[in-house]
Amino acid sequence: MPEYQSFTDAELFTLLCNDDHKAFTEIYDRYSGLLYVHAYKRIRNREEARDLIHELFTVLWHKRDQITLKTELSFYLYRAVRNRVLDLVKHHKLQASYISSFDSFLNNGTNITDHSIRQKELILLIEKEIEALPEKMRLVFNLSRTECRSHKEISNALEISELTVRKQINNALKVLRPKLDKLLIFFFL
Numbered sequence: 001m002p003e004y005q006s007f008t009d010a011e012l013f014t015l016l017c018n019d020d021h022k023a024f025t026e027i028y029d030r031y032s033g034l035l036y037v038h039a040y041k042r043i044r045n046r047e048e049a050r051d052l053i054h055e056l057f058t059v060l061w062h063k064r065d066q067i068t069l070k071t072e073l074s075f076y077l078y079r080a081v082r083n084r085v086l087d088l089v090k091h092h093k094l095q096a097s098y099i100s101s102f103d104s105f106l107n108n109g110t111n112i113t114d115h116s117i118r119q120k121e122l123i124l125l126i127e128k129e130i131e132a133l134p135e136k137m138r139l140v141f142n143l144s145r146t147e148c149r150s151h152k153e154i155s156n157a158l159e160i161s162e163l164t165v166r167k168q169i170n171n172a173l174k175v176l177r178p179k180l181d182k183l184l185i186f187f188f189l
Contacts, residue, residue, distance in 0.1 A: 009073035016064050024064075028057055031074065035081050042085045052084050129179050133172055140168035 004012065004026035012030075015023035032053055040049040056077070060067070069076055130138060143149045143157070144165075151165045158165075 010069075013069060013073050016060075017067075019064070024057075024061055027060075027073070031077050032057065035077055038078065039081050039085055042082075043088060048088065052081065052088065056080055056084060126176075126180065129176055130172075133175060137168050137172050137175075140165055141172040144169050 004022055007015070007023070007026065009027075009030075012023045012027050016027060035056065036049055036053045039052050040046060043049055043052075060077075067076075071079075130141065133141060140154055140158070143154045144151070149157070151162045151169075154160075154165045155162045
């Protein structure tokens with residue numbers, strides 16, 4: 001029975017490529033602790049460093065027949081850890097960017113929703129104040145402001161003088177302005 005601890009990395013890797021599970025175990029025992037420390041120094045998270053090393057050795061076992069070493073096994077493993085750490089850091093930055101973007105969306109979305117609700121409430125209150133105007137004044141005011149008709153068009157449609165139209169609109173504004181000022185102050189506080 002061979003002593004795997006006495007084998008070189010090159011010999012262990014050759015045995016690993018030939019599906020020798022004990023060679024894999026020896027490589028794991030030889031390097032997992034050192035690689036873990038190396039990963040932990042970079043990412044400062046024990047669980048992520050442990051997962052990273054576990055994933056590295058899982059891939060090493062599953063792709064053992066596809067891996068061709070061009071350098072020492074130790075260099076290959078350290079480079080693989082470095083690349084995985086860099087990928088993890090990129091992932092964290094991307095994740096932080098998404099979270100920041102999502103937070104921004106939520107904050108702006110809330111403001112947009114709040115603004116929209118306030119605007120609808122304000123419109124309803126303004127319409128309520130307009131409805132409280134005397135009937136003839138309300139009719140003239142709506143034709144002027146809602147339907148954008150000229151004083152002349154309103155006077156012709158209602159068969160009243162342009163002066164009466166002008167006075168009705170001015171009176172409506174005198175009644176509405178103080179009420180609307182209070183509403184606007186209330187809504188924008």
